Amino acid sequence: MQPFGVTGVVIGNEVLTAKVTEANGAWMIKRLRERGVPLRAVHVVADEVDEIVETLLMARRRARWVITSGGIGPTHDDVTIRAVALALGRQVVRMPEIEAAVRAHYGEKVTLQALRLAEAPEGSELVSHPAARYPVVACEGVFMLPGVPELFKLQLESVLPRFETAKVVLGVLYLSLPEPPIAAVLDAVALSQPEVAIGSYPTFDPQAGYRTKITVEHAEAAVVAQVIERLVRELPAGSIVRRE
Amino acid sequence: MQPFGVTGVVIGNEVLTAKVTEANGAWMIKRLRERGVPLRAVHVVADEVDEIVETLLMARRRARWVITSGGIGPTHDDVTIRAVALALGRQVVRMPEIEAAVRAHYGEKVTLQALRLAEAPEGSELVSHPAARYPVVACEGVFMLPGVPELFKLQLESVLPRFETAKVVLGVLYLSLPEPPIAAVLDAVALSQPEVAIGSYPTFDPQAGYRTKITVEHAEAAVVAQVIERLVRELPAGSIVRRE
Numbered sequence: 001m002q003p004f005g006v007t008g009v010v011i012g013n014e015v016l017t018a019k020v021t022e023a024n025g026a027w028m029i030k031r032l033r034e035r036g037v038p039l040r041a042v043h044v045v046a047d048e049v050d051e052i053v054e055t056l057l058m059a060r061r062r063a064r065w066v067i068t069s070g071g072i073g074p075t076h077d078d079v080t081i082r083a084v085a086l087a088l089g090r091q092v093v094r095m096p097e098i099e100a101a102v103r104a105h106y107g108e109k110v111t112l113q114a115l116r117l118a119e120a121p122e123g124s125e126l127v128s129h130p131a132a133r134y135p136v137v138a139c140e141g142v143f144m145l146p147g148v149p150e151l152f153k154l155q156l157e158s159v160l161p162r163f164e165t166a167k168v169v170l171g172v173l174y175l176s177l178p179e180p181p182i183a184a185v186l187d188a189v190a191l192s193q194p195e196v197a198i199g200s201y202p203t204f205d206p207q208a209g210y211r212t213k214i215t216v217e218h219a220e221a222a223v224v225a226q227v228i229e230r231l232v233r234e235l236p237a238g239s240i241v242r243r244e
Numbered sequence: 245m246q247p248f249g250v251t252g253v254v255i256g257n258e259v260l261t262a263k264v265t266e267a268n269g270a271w272m273i274k275r276l277r278e279r280g281v282p283l284r285a286v287h288v289v290a291d292e293v294d295e296i297v298e299t300l301l302m303a304r305r306r307a308r309w310v311i312t313s314g315g316i317g318p319t320h321d322d323v324t325i326r327a328v329a330l331a332l333g334r335q336v337v338r339m340p341e342i343e344a345a346v347r348a349h350y351g352e353k354v355t356l357q358a359l360r361l362a363e364a365p366e367g368s369e370l371v372s373h374p375a376a377r378y379p380v381v382a383c384e385g386v387f388m389l390p391g392v393p394e395l396f397k398l399q400l401e402s403v404l405p406r407f408e409t410a411k412v413v414l415g416v417l418y419l420s421l422p423e424p425p426i427a428a429v430l431d432a433v434a435l436s437q438p439e440v441a442i443g444s445y446p447t448f449d450p451q452a453g454y455r456t457k458i459t460v461e462h463a464e465a466a467v468v469a470q471v472i473e474r475l476v477r478e479l480p481a482g483s484i485v486r487r488e
Binding site: 013014015016017018019020021022025026029030032033034039040041042043044045046047051054055058062073074075076077106109111112113114116117148150151168179180181182183184186187190191197198199200201202203204205215217 | 257258259260261262263264265266269270273274276277278283284285286287288289290291295298299302306317318319320321322350353355356357358360361392394395412423424425426427428430431434435441442443444445446447448449459461
C-alpha cells in the first residue's frame with residue numbers, strides 16, 4: 001500500500017513520566033479529523049535519538065507525512081533535528097534564514113546554543129507562520145513542530161494545508177445487544193465490503209442507553225447508507241436503539 | 245541496552261479518528277508513574293494486524309513488558325490476539341479456562357464468535373482479577389488488556405504488580421531565563437553526568453511565573469541534590485525563581 005495520511009510522533013520524556021499531560025497528540029487528532037486528513041498513528045517516545053529514528057522509519061513506511069512534536073530548541077535534550085536527519089540519511093546544516101532571525105533576536109549576545117535553533121536536515125524547506133518567531137522546518141514530508149503547546153497549535157495551522165484530505169461519511173448505530181450475538185452479522189458485512197470501515201464498540205456503562213455502538217465509514221454517503229440498511233436488515237429485530 | 249520497563253500499545257481506530265478521546269494510554273502513564281514503573285513509549289495504532297505486529301516488534305526490542313489496550317473481543321475488528329501471536333511466532337489456540345467461562349456465561353446460546361473471546365497465543369498464561377469476568381491473556385511479557393476504559397483500569401491493577409519498579413527522585417528548578425542563555429550550562433552538566441536525566445521545558449505563558457523549568461532525575465536523592473546544587477552554582481546569578 002502506498003503511504004498516505006499523517007503519523008504523529010510526540011517526543012516527550014515529560015509526557016511519559018507524567019510530568020505534563022499529553023496535549024499535542026490529542027490536539028493533532030482533533031484538528032486532522034476536523035480537516036479530513038487521515039491519521040495513521042500517534043507515537044509518544046522518549047527524547048532518545050535511536051528511538052526517534054526507529055519510530056520515524058516505521059512511520060514513513062505507512063504515512064505520507066509525519067508531524068513531530070517537541071525536541072526542538074537549544075538544549076541538550078532537543079534531539080529531533082538530529083534524529084530526523086539520521087532517519088532521512090541527511091546532514092544537519094544551519095539554515096541561513098533561521099540563523100538571521102536568531103541573530104536578529106539575540107544581537108551580540110547570541111550563543112552557539114541559540115544558533116542550534118537554526119539547524120535543520122540538509123535540503124529542508126521552511127514553513128512560516130506570521131505570528132511565530134521561527135518557521136517550521138520540513139524535510140521529505142517530516143514537519144518538525146515545537147513541543148510547547150501554544151506554539152504547536154499555532155504551527156500546526158501553518159502546515160495543515162499541506163496534507164491531502166479524504167472525505168469520510170460516518171454512520172452510527174446504537175444497539176441494545178452486546179457484541180457476541182451481533183458479531184456474525186458484522187463479520188459477514190465487513191468481509192463482503194472490505195472497503196468500508198466498520199467499528200464495533202461495546203460499553204459497560206449502564207447509563208449509556210445502549211450496549212454496542214457500530215460505526216460505518218466510507219467516502220460515499222450512498223455506500224454508508226447502503227451498509228447501514230443492510231445492518232438494520234440483518235441484525236436481530238428490535239436491537240437498534242438509535243441511529244446517527 | 246537490555247529491554248526494561250513497559251511500552252503501551254493502544255489499538256484504536258476510534259481514537260485516531262477522534263470518535264473517542266484517548267483515555268487508556270493516559271491512564272497507563274499516570275498509574276505506571278505512581279507505581280514507579282518506567283514507561284518507554286506509548287503507541288496509538290489502527291486496528292490493522294500488520295501495523296500492530298510491526299509496533300509490537302519495535303516495542304519488544306526496547307521494553308521488557310508490553311501492555312496492549314483494545315482489539316480484544318468477538319468482532320471482526322478485534323485483531324489483537326492474532327497480531328500478538330504473529331509478532332511472537334506462535335499459533336492462536338483456544339484457552340480451556342476461558343472457553344469454560346464463555347460457555348458458562350452464554351450457555352446453549354454460545355456462538356463461534358463468542359468463543360473467539362477464549363483465543364490466545366499458544367503458551368499464554370492468564371492473569372485473573374476477582375471483579376472481571378475474563379482473565380487477561382499474557383504471553384512473553386505482552387499483556388493484552390481490553391479497550392473499554394472501565395475494564396482497562398480494572399485489569400491494569402491486576403498486571404501492575406508484575407512490573408519491576410525503579411525508584412526515581414525528582415528535583416525541579418524554575419528559572420526566569422529562556423533556554424538559550426542557560427543551554428551551555430545544561431549541556432556541560434548533562435554531558436559530564438549522563439546517568440542523570442535532565443529535562444528543560446520552556447514556557448511562553450506570561451502567567452507561569454517562570455520561563456524555563458529544569459527537571460533532574462536519578463534513583464539517588466543525594467545525586468539529585470548534588471546536580472541541583474551544581475546547577476544553582478553555575479546558572480546565571482539570580483535566575484532561579486523557585487525550587488521543588
